[in-house]
Amino acid sequence: MRLKGKTCVVTAAGQGIGAATARAFAREGASVWATDVDAEKLRPLSEVNGVRTRKLDVMDKQAINALARESGAVDVLFNCAGFVHHGTVLDATDDQWQFAFNLNVRSMFWTIQAFLPGMLEKGSGSIVNMSSAASSVKGAALRFIYGTTKAAVIGLTKSVAVDYVGKGIRCNAICPGTVQTPSLDERIATLGGGAEAKQFFMQRQPTGRFGSSEEIAALAVYLASDESAFTTGTVNVIDGGWSV
Template identity: 60%
Template sequence: MRLKGKTAVCTAAGQGIGRSVAEAFLREGATVHASDLDAEKLRGLDSLGDVHTTQLDVTDGQAVAAYVDSLPAPQVLFNCAGYVHHGTVLDCDDESWDFSFNLNVTAMHRMIRGLLPSMRDAGGGSIINMSSAASSIKAAPNRYVYMASKAAVIGMTRSVAVDFIRQGIRCNAICPGTVESPSLEGRIAELGRSVGGAEKAREMFIERQPMGRLGRPEEVAALAVWLASDESDFVTGTTQLIDGGWSL
């Protein structure tokens, strides 16, 4: 019950890391406001605790504004919505660039801007942004706009941290390596079409992990719980790597 008495807002909570974090927050006693583009994926969370689920397109500025206005002041904001574009600069047209930044960066900006005032006025809280080891930390091939957007998340995180450090707001970024998720399965299937099958593609993702395995969503969720809890009260503005040594 490390989050007992706290209210947490979680985006992209329907599957993968977002789902695991929402479940972990509920198990730790938080009241969770969970949203996802596909509301059906939020089913079952109510069996774990006090949860309020909402269908939300975080790229819709008006929808986000209405959503945050309906929420009580949270103590935790977990920004998870994101998209991995595959390709180099030559594969990234304006539409791909705009979509990646709208989902990976602007959506977080809107959630933070909308909820930070009430968090601050209620005594402070913890903002946790999903970035990636593939950003300003580690270069990954064929991840041009993804890396650019996730590096922007790190800059945004540090800016919020330094601007509101004396107002009770902590802001940190989680930077995972390769983690088992529906998103990864999609990338494995895509890569498999060019390398001789999904099994070969999966092996390639595993081979780049020094630990010899992929990360688990539950491992990222455990880090998110710590950042959300009072145990990390002296931690802000950090990039928390959880990548199995990939960035070494």
């Protein structure tokens, strides 16, 4: 019960890391607001004790603010929503660039802006932002737009951390390597599927396997809990040795 008595908001909780984290938070005693733009994907979580589900488009500022008013002051905000673009700088389009920054970065700006005031009133709070090891920590092929946005998330995280470190607020980033999720399955399918496409991702993992959503969720639990009270502004790499 490491999160007993805490209220947590999770974005992109419909699948993958977001869903695993919502479940992990609930198992640790938290009251969880699990959100996703696809309400149907949230259906399994609606049956989990301690979890309330809400449809939320994190690119809709008014919807975010409405959820912040409904939930009241929360203890933990886990920003997990994001999208992975494939390609180099010469492949990138203005529309892809804009979409990625809106979803991967601006959404965090808006959610933090909405939920931080309540944390400040309480005098405590933990914000956990999903970044990536890909290109933000270690160069990754064909991840120009994605890596740029995830590097921005690290800068955003450190800025929030330093501005509010004296007011009981912590802000940390998680940088996973390649994790087995529906998102990864979609990317493998985009490359044609099969063993060759899977190997494109597997070859960068020294451990010879992908990470699991549950392994990332375990780190999110630690950063959300009081066990990490002395931890803020950090970049937590969990990539199976990829960046070593």
